[in-house]
Amino acid sequence: MALIVQKFGGTSLASPEGRERVAEIVCRAKAEGHEPVVVVSAMGRYPDVYSTDGLLKLIESYARWQDSREKDLLMSCGEIISAVIVAHLLRSKGCPAVALTGGQAGIVTTRDHCDAHIVRVDTERIRRHLRRRETVVVAGFQGVTEDGEITTLGRGGSDTTAAALGCALGAERVEIYTDVNGIMTADPHLVKSASTVSCLSYREVCEMAEMGARVIHPRAVEIAMEGGLPIVIRSTFSDEEGTVIGAAPGTTGSVEIRSDKVVTGIAHIPDLAQVRVALRDDTTVSARRLFRSLADLGISVDLINLSPREASFTIKASDSEKASETLKTLGFDFVVEGGFAKVSAVGAGMRGVPGVMATIVEALTDAGIQIYQTADSHTSISCLVRMEDVKAAAVALHDRFGLSK
Amino acid sequence: MALIVQKFGGTSLASPEGRERVAEIVCRAKAEGHEPVVVVSAMGRYPDVYSTDGLLKLIESYARWQDSREKDLLMSCGEIISAVIVAHLLRSKGCPAVALTGGQAGIVTTRDHCDAHIVRVDTERIRRHLRRRETVVVAGFQGVTEDGEITTLGRGGSDTTAAALGCALGAERVEIYTDVNGIMTADPHLVKSASTVSCLSYREVCEMAEMGARVIHPRAVEIAMEGGLPIVIRSTFSDEEGTVIGAAPGTTGSVEIRSDKVVTGIAHIPDLAQVRVALRDDTTVSARRLFRSLADLGISVDLINLSPREASFTIKASDSEKASETLKTLGFDFVVEGGFAKVSAVGAGMRGVPGVMATIVEALTDAGIQIYQTADSHTSISCLVRMEDVKAAAVALHDRFGLSK
Numbered sequence: 140m141a142l143i144v145q146k147f148g149g150t151s152l153a154s155p156e157g158r159e160r161v162a163e164i165v166c167r168a169k170a171e172g173h174e175p176v177v178v179v180s181a182m183g184r185y186p187d188v189y190s191t192d193g194l195l196k197l198i199e200s201y202a203r204w205q206d207s208r209e210k211d212l213l214m215s216c217g218e219i220i221s222a223v224i225v226a227h228l229l230r231s232k233g234c235p236a237v238a239l240t241g242g243q244a245g246i247v248t249t250r251d252h253c254d255a256h257i258v259r260v261d262t263e264r265i266r267r268h269l270r271r272r273e274t275v276v277v278a279g280f281q282g283v284t285e286d287g288e289i290t291t292l293g294r295g296g297s298d299t300t301a302a303a304l305g306c307a308l309g310a311e312r313v314e315i316y317t318d319v320n321g322i323m324t325a326d327p328h329l330v331k332s333a334s335t336v337s338c339l340s341y342r343e344v345c346e347m348a349e350m351g352a353r354v355i356h357p358r359a360v361e362i363a364m365e366g367g368l369p370i371v372i373r374s375t376f377s378d379e380e381g382t383v384i385g386a387a388p389g390t391t392g393s394v395e396i397r398s399d400k401v402v403t404g405i406a407h408i409p410d411l412a413q414v415r416v417a418l419r420d421d422t423t424v425s426a427r428r429l430f431r432s433l434a435d436l437g438i439s440v441d442l443i444n445l446s447p448r449e450a451s452f453t454i455k456a457s458d459s460e461k462a463s464e465t466l467k468t469l470g471f472d473f474v475v476e477g478g479f480a481k482v483s484a485v486g487a488g489m490r491g492v493p494g495v496m497a498t499i500v501e502a503l504t505d506a507g508i509q510i511y512q513t514a515d516s517h518t519s520i521s522c523l524v525r526m527e528d529v530k531a532a533a534v535a536l537h538d539r540f541g542l543s544k
Numbered sequence: 545m546a547l548i549v550q551k552f553g554g555t556s557l558a559s560p561e562g563r564e565r566v567a568e569i570v571c572r573a574k575a576e577g578h579e580p581v582v583v584v585s586a587m588g589r590y591p592d593v594y595s596t597d598g599l600l601k602l603i604e605s606y607a608r609w610q611d612s613r614e615k616d617l618l619m620s621c622g623e624i625i626s627a628v629i630v631a632h633l634l635r636s637k638g639c640p641a642v643a644l645t646g647g648q649a650g651i652v653t654t655r656d657h658c659d660a661h662i663v664r665v666d667t668e669r670i671r672r673h674l675r676r677r678e679t680v681v682v683a684g685f686q687g688v689t690e691d692g693e694i695t696t697l698g699r700g701g702s703d704t705t706a707a708a709l710g711c712a713l714g715a716e717r718v719e720i721y722t723d724v725n726g727i728m729t730a731d732p733h734l735v736k737s738a739s740t741v742s743c744l745s746y747r748e749v750c751e752m753a754e755m756g757a758r759v760i761h762p763r764a765v766e767i768a769m770e771g772g773l774p775i776v777i778r779s780t781f782s783d784e785e786g787t788v789i790g791a792a793p794g795t796t797g798s799v800e801i802r803s804d805k806v807v808t809g810i811a812h813i814p815d816l817a818q819v820r821v822a823l824r825d826d827t828t829v830s831a832r833r834l835f836r837s838l839a840d841l842g843i844s845v846d847l848i849n850l851s852p853r854e855a856s857f858t859i860k861a862s863d864s865e866k867a868s869e870t871l872k873t874l875g876f877d878f879v880v881e882g883g884f885a886k887v888s889a890v891g892a893g894m895r896g897v898p899g900v901m902a903t904i905v906e907a908l909t910d911a912g913i914q915i916y917q918t919a920d921s922h923t924s925i926s927c928l929v930r931m932e933d934v935k936a937a938a939v940a941l942h943d944r945f946g947l948s949k
Contacts, residue, residue, distance in 0.1 A: 155605075197629070198628075198629055198632055200560075201632060201633050201636040202632065202633075202635070202636030206631075206632065206635065206642075209628045209631060209632065209642075209643050210628075212627075212628050212643060212645070213624070213629075216621035216624060216625060219617055219618070219621060220618060220621060222617075223603075223614045223615075223618040224602070224603055224618075226611075226614060227603055227606060227607065227609070227611065227614065228606050230611065231606040231607030237611075237614075238614050238617060240617070242692075243692065243693075287648065288648075289645075
């Protein structure tokens with residue numbers, strides 16, 4: 140009997156139909172002889188049920204949040220409520236189940252409120268329930284510090300809970316249920332012929348996520364990768380097989396992912412601004428001042444090209460004003476220009492394959508698209524293009540690398 | 545600097561105006577040199593905010609609750625949310641504050657989920673915050689078992705939390721803020737001339753509550769009584785002084801209550817049914833079977849008159865059907881008649897005063913009201929009357945004992 144972790148997101152839990160499907164999926168796994176451990180997000184981030192957002196708004200009507208400890212106390216309620224409801228629903232279908240808070244499930248974290256990291260999982264209590272044939276439903280996104288303070292894990296938190304539990308329990312796999320069929324070769328809003336990727340390596344998924352694909356959070360993938368735990372991403376609402384994420388050939392992991400494709404997916408990040416700063420005299424000193432001052436403001440920079448005379452890089456368009464003010468104060472000679480997007484081709488298969496950059500440049504220029512900047516890593520190549528070209532660029536790359544159905 | 549416990553109910557917290565008043569009251573106590581420890585109920589039992597009732601309804605749409613442990617997990621969220629909001633509001637007004645769950649505040653309970661009793665209060669953490677001049681806001685109605693399970697305290701739970709904290713911390717008094725000005729001489733819906741009682745003994749308040757007055761829960765009063773802790777019941781929305789509850793003369797308690805009145809208040813319980821059961825042969829055996837079978841069904845009986853030939857008693861009208869079925873099954877010869885109410889005169893001063901029953905009978909018969917049954921204790925006399933007479937009966941007794949303004 141294999142232990143599996145099944146994680147359900149807020150979109151799966153927000154409607155009565157969704158909750159029915161969740162119960163069916165868990166009961167089916169049990170009927171097939173699996174031992175499911177369920178992780179749930181809050182239903183409450185979504186408008187039609189118990190709105191955490193509404194509460195936050197009420198609270199912020201008094202003053203901005205300063206106390207992250209208490210924000211966590213409040214936020215943790217959303218997942219607890221979900222866990223209780225799902226456990227109750229499972230019991231009503233004749234499946235013995237028990238709801239646990241993150242702390243009760245043994246998730247011990249650092250003290251970094253609102254962005255805590257899991258330091259260990261004490262699996263004793265979960266195992267006790269499993270021995271009694273009870274399905275455990277764990278409130279995701281939360282844990283408890285050594286001294287009993289409730290914490291939340293920040294972005295992608297419930298995925299992280301699922302991955303950490305899967306590793307600690309030696310699960311066969313972790314299944315992430317969502318409202319899409321898996322990881323797509325491109326955003327279907329941009330590229331109509333986009334399809335589900337059947338398998339991907341951990342590294343490719345992290346790269347896709349960092350390049351803008353809305354998939355699973357990189358932190359969850361890293362935890363699964365370290366434990367060699369395969370991840371399956373699939374839809375709550377269909378029986379499609381979804382995307383399997385596992386180890387690249389030659390690395391360790393219980394499921395090995397082989398791909399004959401150079402590029403496995405196209406990702407993009409919209410709404411960027413390009414910044415070009417003239418550098419004088421002592422380049423190193425002024426570049427250090429430049430990047431330090433932006434970092435101090437919490438502004439992330441990307442696509443950095445540093446030359447003796449100029450530094451160019453991108454920032455989020457929404458950070459343009461803040462960045463301009465600082466650069467002015469520091470006396471730099473600079474230009475900030477909005478309306479850009481970054482389009483990336485991602486694939487572990489491009490490592491060591493010559494001519495990938497050439498293919499990309501050809502595909503985009505054939506489509507009449509101007510490239511403003513490029514960057515590349517072992518598993519991705521990115522191009523900065525104008526916002527109005529992002530759709531055409533994604534389609535051109537998707538076609539050129541044979542990803543269309 | 546005196547430590548006081550201030551408890552705010554759901555009606556005080558449900559509206560923005562109410563929450564403003566709560567913050568004012570706490571800040572004022574602090575400005576006057578007190579050290580307030582705040583206990584809050586859920587806002588969520590009330591329709592306009594975050595509805596716990598709505599969630600329970602959602603949950604019961606799947607199946608009836610069976611798991612009281614998980615009901616507690618869910619219910620506890622309401623008070624946690626209140627505590628976080630009130631602490632945040634206090635901080636926004638420049639008053640350092642910290643929200644604690646029942647467990648974090650050191651409330652340790654029995655394992656009786658949904659109706660747990662407080663077994664001890666570990667005050668260390670609260671004292672640590674008080675030393676730092678932080679106002680502690682505790683989620684009422686909840687605690688934690690020795691092995692970390694979240695429990696709720698059942699009816700009147702937040703009052704109980706306040707009383708237990710007050711005793712454990714050696715508070716000067718506990719203030720219960722509500723939407724009325726204190727304990728009334730009678731329900732103002734029935735008796736227009738009803739007024740606030742300025743002081744009452746613990747025992748009188750318990751008697752009033754048990755006789756149907758909607759005041760503070762007897763369990764909270766018992767805890768305060770054992771600790772000799774005075775209770776003040778007053779309105780969040782007015783500056784009236786409210787009702788002080790303390791020790792009767794000759795007993796121990798930091799505040800002594802003296803009253804020159806024989807009767808301090810009139811209480812009533814509507815919607816009762818009278819049951820009359822014929823008893824044959826061996827009265828004791830059949831009476832035992834009778835009361836045991838009703839107890840097994842969870843039906844409370846009151847106003848019990850047992851004679852060799854008949855047992856008569858009252859039950860809640862809503863239990864009539866269940867009771868009838870059982871009595872039929874057991875082969876009893878019986879009558880169940882609805883439409884009754886119990887009206888009681890309560891006062892520690894009636895102890896040893898002759899003629900109180902005579903006065904009551906005179907007052908009711910003068911008003912043309914038929915008495916169906918009576919019962920008396922050291923501090924109360926109760927009469928069973930028809931529902932349509934309850935208002936006239938309450939007015940008659942209120943007038944006759946000089947309680948009208």
